[in-house]
Amino acid sequence: MVYDPQEIELRWQKEWSDAGVFEAEIDESKPKFYCLEMFPYPSGHMHMGHVRNYSIGDAMARFQRLMGKNVLYPMGYDSFGMPAENAAKKDGGHPNDVTHSNISSIRSDQERMGYSYDWRRFLATSNVDYYRWNQEMFLILNESGLIERRMAPVNWCVDCDTVLANEQVKNNRCWRCGLEVVQRDMAQWFVRMTEYSDELLDELDRISFPENVKAMQRNWIGRSHGAHIDFPVIDSDSLIGVFTTRPDTIFGATFVTLSPEHPLCEELCLGTEWEQQWRNLRDECAKMSEFERINMLKEKKGVFLGRHAINPMNGEKIPIYAGNFVVASYGTGAVMAVPGHDQRDFDFAKAYNLEIRQVLQENEELAPTSPPVRAFEGYGPMINSPVEGFDGLSGDDAKNAVINALEVKKHGYGTVEYRLKDWLLSRQRFWGTPIPMIHCKSCGVVPVPRENLPVELPLDVVFSEDQSGNPLESHNSFVQTNCPSCGGDAKRETDTMDTFYDSSWYFMRFCDAKNETSPFNREVVDYWMGDGVDLYIGGIEHAVMHLLYARFFTKFSRDAGMNEVGEPFSRLVCQGMLNAPAPYCVDCNSEYHVDNFDLDCPSCGKPLSRRQAKMSKSLGNTVSPEEMISRFGADTVRLFILFGANPEAGMEWSDSALEANHRQMFSLIDAVDSAVGLSDYPSDIDDWLMSRMRASQEKWIEVMSDVSLREGVMISHFEMLSDWNWYLRRGGRDRVTAMTFLKGWIPMLAPATPHIAEEFWRKVGHADILAKLVMPILEPNPGDTLVLALENFIKKIISSGRNLRTLAERHSDNEITKVVIQTSPQWKKDLASEAIKLHKDDFDFKEKGQSHVKSLEAFKDESTRGEVFQTWNSITIGGKKTRGRIHTWLDGEREIISKGINEAEVIKDNSDFIASALEVESVEVYVAGEGEDVGGKSRISFPLEPGIAFV
RNA sequence: GCAGGGGUACCCGAGUUGGUCAAAGGGGCCGGACUUAAGCUCCGGUGCUUAGUGCUUCAUGGGUUCGAAUCCCAUCCCCUGCACCA
Helix, strand or coil, X not given: CCCCHHHHHHHHHHHHHHHCCCCCCCCCCCCEEEEEECCCCCCCCXXXXXXXXXXXXXXXXXXXXXXXXXXXXXXXXXXXXXXXXXXXXXXCCCHHHHHHHHHHHHHHHHHHHCCCCCHHHCCECXXXXXXXXXXXXXXXXXXXXXXXXXXXXXXXXXCCCEEECHHHEECCEECCCCCECEEEEEEEEEECHHHHHHHHHHHHHHCECCHXXXXXXXXXXXXXXXXXXXXXXXXXXXXXXXXXXXXXXXHHCCEEEECCCCHHHHHHHCCCCCHHHHHHHHHXXXXXXXXXXXXXXXXXXXXXXXXXXXXXXXXXXXEEEEECCCXXXXXCCEEEECCCCCHHHHHHHHHHCCCCCCCECCCCCCCCCCCCCCCCCCCCCECCCCCCCCCCCCHHXXXXXXXXXXXXXXXXXXEEECCCCCEECEECCCCCCECCEEEEXXXXXXXXXXXXXCCCCXXXXXXXXXXXXXXHHHCHHHHEEECCCCCCEEEECCCEECHHXXXXXXXXXXXXXXXXXXXXXXXXXXXXXXXXXXXXXXXHHHCCHHHHXXXXXXXXHHHCCCCCCCCCECEEEECCCEEEEEEEECCCCEECCHHHCCCECCCCCCECEEEEEECCCCCCCCCCHHHHHHHHCHHHHHHHHHHHCCCCCCEECCHHHHHHHHHHHHHHHHHHHHHCCCECCCCCHHHHHHHHHHHHHHHHHHHHHCCCHHHHHHHHHHHHHHHHHHHHHCCCCEHHHHHHHHHHHHHXXXXXXXHHHHHHHHHCCCCCCHHHCCCCCCCCCCCHHHHHXXXXXXXXXXXXXXXXXXXXXXXXXXXXXXXXXXXXXXHHHHHHHHHHHHHHCCCCHHHHHHHHHHCCHHHHCHHHHHHHHHHHHHHHCECCCCECHHHHCCHHXXXXXXXXXXXXXXXXXXXXXXHHHCCCCEEEEEECCCCCCHHHCCCCCECCECEEEEC
């Protein structure tokens, strides 16, 4: 067969599409399987990361169809967002145009790969038929009390001219452009996601996410249990509320520290001699760069604010400081400082000469008099408590005792704090979903009534480079409207939504993508989303934000009665990184652009070596999918991607491996070619091939079900091919056997290489499309283990024979022409079957083996007694490093022995093959003792391990 | 610093409920068959040693065990995330 992947692949893609084989509808008679990939932002072309993501998903979708599942496998685009807006600005167009041309380009790339999407469910979040449901969801959120508008200091990126969410700020820099972020106070829209903090955290224990994702989410939610304690300020009505996880150290608090941004700071020191240094500290902290911050971490800095507070537990007067290490946004932005038991407070106290007091005992031996050199941060019994009833308590008892006392005195209470913040939803950008709210002078903020949705983005906006701010603000016909409640003049909200909002429920919309009356129908979503999306595949970069928002959305919509399920994704697979070689300097520990291959390090001048680095534009080590497809075809690229590494592992790009996978395609084609056109010619090896096929299929289904695609491909595209070649080599050439084998094998080729599999399927005479097939699951045959074991026996003889032959050549003066095989004598086999019988009943060979062998018939002959004993031992006990054979024989091997199968006969039946494999003219075989003991090998002969001599 | 994941032969990579493990599979390399030749395909070899034995190997050093790549302890190194979170 001539292999022209370009022709074959396009042809089958058209057939699939014409037949609509991937279109899924609800079918209660089948188990459903919802296979989903994180939908892409349409940025021009598909890159290799996409190829990997979708090749994994498509293989699983196709596999599950073969397994008879009703598979939902949709694709759409997360098409709102800044790149389109920026591109429009640059070229003076509209983001809508840019977006649509990008979508059609990436879609055609995906189609060229042959992914089996149900394209009828296509959606793009920037299309009004999607985002109008964003607005509807927003109204529902609002009605559920989960929307809030409040002033907030926001992270502002001057360059991108936008607000950034906390999680879009990395080390005080914009995640997109890297510019330093500044703070600005604005009225903002929030989604009160923190209402669900506990459920989002607790349910992590029950869902099948990778450990690192769970860890990141736990970390992000950051729940900690502790106490809120109010410290009254002396000569003031103000209270300093602090949050602590260590109320058991309350008596060790020797000062209070506020974050420099804390509103109380100014109040306390205003107009005093302390004011200026506080202002200095605050300003310094506000504009610290990432680099400075990291250095600052080492040095605790602070200023006294000139005032004191009262420790409510012991009435003690303690100074109030502002400190650079207190985080304004966590807890209350104020801490009680316990230098004896917190290292940061300890460092601070050392620097400012404050009292360090130990109120927990570290261990009994340690003399409490010696001045401490560090804080003891562990738990221990309370000591030195100035109030009765606390000394001696430790851990949770101590904490609870303090919390109880605080609650009695009404100076505090036990509480829980979270690191998770409400979701800042609003963006001052054009290319997003307009927030459906109206500002009326008399009625305030009024939601847009449902019947007036959608609030559409105007298409008559012209973008240009020098433009700043949100073009919606200056678009009069958009802004000017009437108040829905009083009818008076009003203005539309011009903020749009964070694009993470769009991707927070798209998986439910996919279930019912064409619904024109609601975001989705409940029954439809309950069917497809039952137990969540069955397999969700995407990048680790969405571990926190997207996945957390999506989990939140599913819970909120569940509570709003829209769906049953509370966790959207039951199994998450995060595909590993794609790496490719890049120039690397060992000394500087840095990677350079591929232009520097074989040059010297640009910074230190030493010769560059190379190493694998994440594929990236900046290193230039990317590989173009289009180029690879045009050279090798989609099937080869898919095979390489799936066989190169398991989905979650990192993967190295290798041109030679890709070429090798392409050659593998030729091997497969050759194999199928050799199978068609055979005639009826049954032989003994037919059974073996059938047994192998059954075993392979069983194993394949097992590993594929577990998304171990690499192992699956190894079976379907490598092992089964080797089996076929072995079959041919062993003289197999039966038409019926070959056809049965192909019928079982070809479907297994489809998940990874669907086009060539279809081609094969048609070639062996099936008129129907393979993609429609539900694969018949083969029942294992009771004789399989024996058949496989017998063939294995031959293989082992050949492999040890080959090894021995090279050794024999050194010892032989003459040309080797013959192999003499002496199989195990009957008495050894008898010992072996005896041991197998005993082993089945858990006989204790160590304890009773010796006395047992002495009772056996074979032991009676004194001349062979020693040999019998030795054989018995190697069967049952084994030597120092090897266990007795009884433990290592496989089921089939035990069967050969206990059924008394004649090894010599088996070898004789295959002697031609053995002779050719061992490159000898003839094979002589007999049971040891029944012929000449050539080379003294009869002693070595053992059940299943005959003595082999070359002469 | 904290958390998660790792370190396996020339390279990638499987194997981690202890024995069937000198360790799957692939790449590369070497050799053979086929072919006029190339390509493609097929077969074999790829730690050292040896008529089937023995030795040294799974980051390093200890330990448990009759027996460890696999279990325990310590150390070193790499990746990823969070980072003064009270």
